[in-house]
Amino acid sequence: MKFTIAIPVYNGEKSILKTIECALNQDFPFPYEVLISNNGSKDGTAAIIEPYSSRVKIISRADTVPMYENHNICLREAQGNYVIYCHADDVLFEDSLSKYYDILQKRNFPEKYVLWGRSMFRDFYSNWKEGGIGLNNVLAGQKAVIPFLLGGLAPSGVCYSRKSLLQLGGFCSANLRLTPFDMTTMLKMAIENFEFEMSDRIFFNRRFATTAVALNFKLVKESVYDGFSCLKKELTEDQYRFLISTIVNCKIYDPFLYNFLLKEKLVKKSATRKHIIKKALKAPSLLFNLDFYTEIKSCM
Incomplete structure (x- = not known):
């Protein structure tokens, strides 16, 4: 079986019905699996998914685990060679499996692969092009790290080679609710x-994102620091040195990454100040942004 469509859900009673229907009604000629992992939902999710139990593999738990772990449960329980996540507030188009299949077939069904496409919301292309490559091309090696230093790729709508991601340990761990485990996982895969x-x-179609909330600088800083602290534990010393070297030597400056580097004493504050000055010169409007002054203060 080539594909599993995995639906991790927590309290999704308002939207999961459409998600299930889109997964079951794919215009695809080959067998595939639909899996739902109900992460201890407290609303009416269980009652909504129960009638589908003869057509869908349902994993239910009484307690609630972190989001990254619910995605790992899907990986472990899936039967397909590739897992496509569809979060319970999103909808796959009816020809999605056929499009994934056609692309992967042209690549001879690779074993260590991640595939995704465009989006009407949080499109990843602005990050992707930093790798120096266009759409419909394969990115690998050192440059593959760079797009994911700018942010994570939300798993919904993304196709992962299941066995290789499982062998890697699955999605990276996180200690905070907003830790960008999608970002650290993609970095780990690129390094591997x-x-x-x-x-x-x-x-x-991503209708909206549960993480699309206004976050202050301090909260994002703490979340990114937690993500990279967790990632450090999952990398070898050589891999970690490679990651740090890539962050320091690439042209991209991200204040949250540099906050991690400063706390770990991997760069000097003077290096960060240079980036901040360049940033202000390129975008003077930042001088009216309170978060920018918080960023400056953190480097003093």
């Missing part, structure tokens, strides 16, 4: 020689 492809096709 996975290949990545962003297609010019669109596979799903």
Whole structure:
């Protein structure tokens, strides 16, 4: 079986019905699996998914685990060679599996691969192009790290080679609710020689994102620091040195990454100040942004 469509859900009673229906009604000629992992929902989610038990594999638990672990449960329980996540507030288009299949077939069904496409919301292309490559091309090696230093790729609508991600330990751990485990997981995969492809096709409709909330500088800083602290534990010393070297030597400056480097005493404050000055010169409007002054203060 090539594909499992995995639906991790927590309190999704308002939207999961459409998500299940889109997963079951794929215009695809080959067998595939639909799996739901109900993460201790406290609303009416269980009652909504129960009638589908003969057509869908349902994993239910009484307690609630972190989001990254619910995605790992899907990985462990899935039967498909590739797992496509569809969060319970998103909808796959009916031809999505066929489009994934056609692209992967052209690549001879690679074993260490991540594939995704365009999006009407939080499109990843602005990050992707920093790797120096266009759409419908394979990105691997050192440059594959760079796009994911700018942010994570939300798993919904993304196709992962299941066995290789499981062998890697699955999605990275996190201690905070907003820790960007998607970001650290993609970095770990890039360092472990996975290949990545962003297609010019669109596979799903993201109606909204549960993480689309206004976050202050301090909260994001703490979350990113937690993510990289967890990632450090999952890398070898050589891999960790490679990651730090890439962050320091690439042209991208991210205040949250540099906050991690400063706390770990991997860069001097003077290096960060240079980046902040360049940033202000390029975008003078930042002088009216309170978070920018918080960023400056952290480097003093």
